[in-house]
Amino acid sequence: MIATPSTTPHTGQDYLQKNPTGTETRSPNQSLLPLTANINSRDNLEIGGCDLKTLVEQFGSPLYILDEITLRTACRQYRDFFQTYYQGESQVIYASKAWSSLAVVAVIATEDLGFDVVSGGELHTTQKALTQMGYSNQEIAQKIYFHGNNKSVAELKQAIEIGCTIIVDNWVELQTIPQLAQNLSQQTIPILIRLTPGIECHTHDYIRTGHLDSKFGFDPNQIEAVFSYIAEQKSLDCRGLHAHIGSQIFERQPHQDLAGVLVEWLKIGQEYGLTLPVLNIGGGLGIRYTEEDDPPSIEEWVKAVSEAVMKACQRCGVPLPKLIAEPGRSLIGSACVTAYTVGSQKEIPELRTYIAVDGGMSDNPRPITYQSAYSVVLGNKMSAQINQTVTIAGKHCESGDILIKDAQLPQTHPGDILVIMGTGAYNYSMASNYNRLPRPAAVLVNNGEANLILRRETYDDLIRQDCLPQKLLS
Structure with missing residues (x-):
C-alpha cells in the first residue's frame, strides 16, 4: 500500500528551527538545516543569504552548498567550550576525512583548529592550503596529526619531512619510523600511540573503531611491550596516547568511559619513564540527520569529556594532559546541503512513486553503503503543503541507488529543486565517478555571496588519466 504522509512537518518551513537569540547559541550538530537557512519572498530556500534555485541556475546540479557561518560556529563552539570546561591545555583538530579540500582547510584553520589527516593526499591538501595561507613550516607541523592503519613508507617519509605528529597504529609503523628517522637524519619524530580501548557504542558496525575486534590500534595486552620498546628508541618522541571509539554516537557514557581507560594507560606509560603529556580522545559526536535523531549538543559533549578526563586524572594522580579532540562530522556535516534537479517520475499504483534526481x-x-537516512525539502516550494510519500532515486544504473525511501514532499515536477540536508560529511569525500558521472561542484556561501570551492568535473576530466596503447590504434 502507498504510505500516507506524516502530519509533521506540514511544509518545508517546519524544518526551519527559529531561534530569536541567533545562530551563535545553537549547536550546529542538532540542526537539520544550516544555521543561516531562511525562506525568501520567492518561497525558495536560502542559505548564507543565497537563493538555492539561483545557485543551481548559476552553478548547475547536483551542487554541494556549504554554509560558512555554520561551519565556523561549530569550530568556535568546540574550541571555546574546551577552554571553558577543561582546566588544562586543549586543542581541537578537524578530522579531514569528513571533507578535505583547500577551502575547507582554510576556513577551519582561521578558527585556530588543527587537522587530523589519514593519507598522503589529505596531508598534501592540508599542507598546501596552510602554505598558501602563509603559515610557517613549524606552524604547519604543529597543526597536523597523521593517522592511518597502513601508512606506506612513502607516506611516513612525507610526514617526517613535514614534521607533523604521527599517530602510530601498529608494530610495523613503530619499528619502521626509527629506521626512517636515521635515514632522513631526523633526531626525533613526534608520535602518539593509538590504542584499542575495548569500548562498545551503539552505531553502525562499519563506523565502530573502539571495540577489540577492530583493524585500528594496539590491543590492551600490547601496551606494556609498546611502552618498553619506545623507551629504548631515542628517535621516538612519544607525546601521548590516542583512541577513537566510533562515529555518529549519541551517547556520552562511552566517551566518559574512554577517558578513564586512557588516563590509566597514561599512568602505566609514566612508569616506563615516558612523560606522555598529550591525550587524544578522538571524536565521534553525531549529528541530526532526521527529526528522530537526538544527539547531545557540542557543549554537552565537551563538558562530559572534559569532566571525565579531569576526574580520572585526579583519581590516578596524573597531571592534566593536553587534551585533543578530533571532531569531523559534527563540525561540517550539518553545514552543507546538496541541491538536485528533479527529473523523471514513475508511479506504481498501490505500491510506490519514484522521483529521480x-x-x-x-x-x-x-x-547504499550504510543505509543512512536523510531529510529532504523542495527548495523552490518551501511553503507548499506536503501531500505525497515518494522514494527519491538516483540516476545510476543500480537498483540500490536510492537516496531516501518514503520521503514526505509536496507535489513535485521536473525541474524542481530537491534539497537533501546534512551532506557535509562523507559525501564529497566518498564521491565517485560511477557510471562515469562527473563529480559535482561545491560553493561556499556567506552574506549573500557564493564562492566556488570545487569546480564541476567535465567529461574530459573523466578520461584525463586514461591511456590508449598505440597497438590498439593500428
Missing part, C-alpha cells in the same frame, strides 16, 4: 550514489554513497 540528477545525482545519487556517486555524490552520496552513504545510503
Whole structure:
C-alpha cells in the first residue's frame, strides 16, 4: 500500500528551527538545516543569504552548498567550550576525512583548529592550503596529526619531512619510523600511540573503531611491550596516547568511559619513564540527520569529556594532559546541503512513486553503503503543503541507488529543486565517478555571496588519466 504522509512537518518551513537569540547559541550538530537557512519572498530556500534555485541556475546540479557561518560556529563552539570546561591545555583538530579540500582547510584553520589527516593526499591538501595561507613550516607541523592503519613508507617519509605528529597504529609503523628517522637524519619524530580501548557504542558496525575486534590500534595486552620498546628508541618522541571509539554516537557514557581507560594507560606509560603529556580522545559526536535523531549538543559533549578526563586524572594522580579532540562530522556535516534537479517520475499504483534526481550514489554513497537516512525539502516550494510519500532515486544504473525511501514532499515536477540536508560529511569525500558521472561542484556561501570551492568535473576530466596503447590504434 502507498504510505500516507506524516502530519509533521506540514511544509518545508517546519524544518526551519527559529531561534530569536541567533545562530551563535545553537549547536550546529542538532540542526537539520544550516544555521543561516531562511525562506525568501520567492518561497525558495536560502542559505548564507543565497537563493538555492539561483545557485543551481548559476552553478548547475547536483551542487554541494556549504554554509560558512555554520561551519565556523561549530569550530568556535568546540574550541571555546574546551577552554571553558577543561582546566588544562586543549586543542581541537578537524578530522579531514569528513571533507578535505583547500577551502575547507582554510576556513577551519582561521578558527585556530588543527587537522587530523589519514593519507598522503589529505596531508598534501592540508599542507598546501596552510602554505598558501602563509603559515610557517613549524606552524604547519604543529597543526597536523597523521593517522592511518597502513601508512606506506612513502607516506611516513612525507610526514617526517613535514614534521607533523604521527599517530602510530601498529608494530610495523613503530619499528619502521626509527629506521626512517636515521635515514632522513631526523633526531626525533613526534608520535602518539593509538590504542584499542575495548569500548562498545551503539552505531553502525562499519563506523565502530573502539571495540577489540577492530583493524585500528594496539590491543590492551600490547601496551606494556609498546611502552618498553619506545623507551629504548631515542628517535621516538612519544607525546601521548590516542583512541577513537566510533562515529555518529549519541551517547556520552562511552566517551566518559574512554577517558578513564586512557588516563590509566597514561599512568602505566609514566612508569616506563615516558612523560606522555598529550591525550587524544578522538571524536565521534553525531549529528541530526532526521527529526528522530537526538544527539547531545557540542557543549554537552565537551563538558562530559572534559569532566571525565579531569576526574580520572585526579583519581590516578596524573597531571592534566593536553587534551585533543578530533571532531569531523559534527563540525561540517550539518553545514552543507546538496541541491538536485528533479527529473523523471514513475508511479506504481498501490505500491510506490519514484522521483529521480540528477545525482545519487556517486555524490552520496552513504545510503547504499550504510543505509543512512536523510531529510529532504523542495527548495523552490518551501511553503507548499506536503501531500505525497515518494522514494527519491538516483540516476545510476543500480537498483540500490536510492537516496531516501518514503520521503514526505509536496507535489513535485521536473525541474524542481530537491534539497537533501546534512551532506557535509562523507559525501564529497566518498564521491565517485560511477557510471562515469562527473563529480559535482561545491560553493561556499556567506552574506549573500557564493564562492566556488570545487569546480564541476567535465567529461574530459573523466578520461584525463586514461591511456590508449598505440597497438590498439593500428
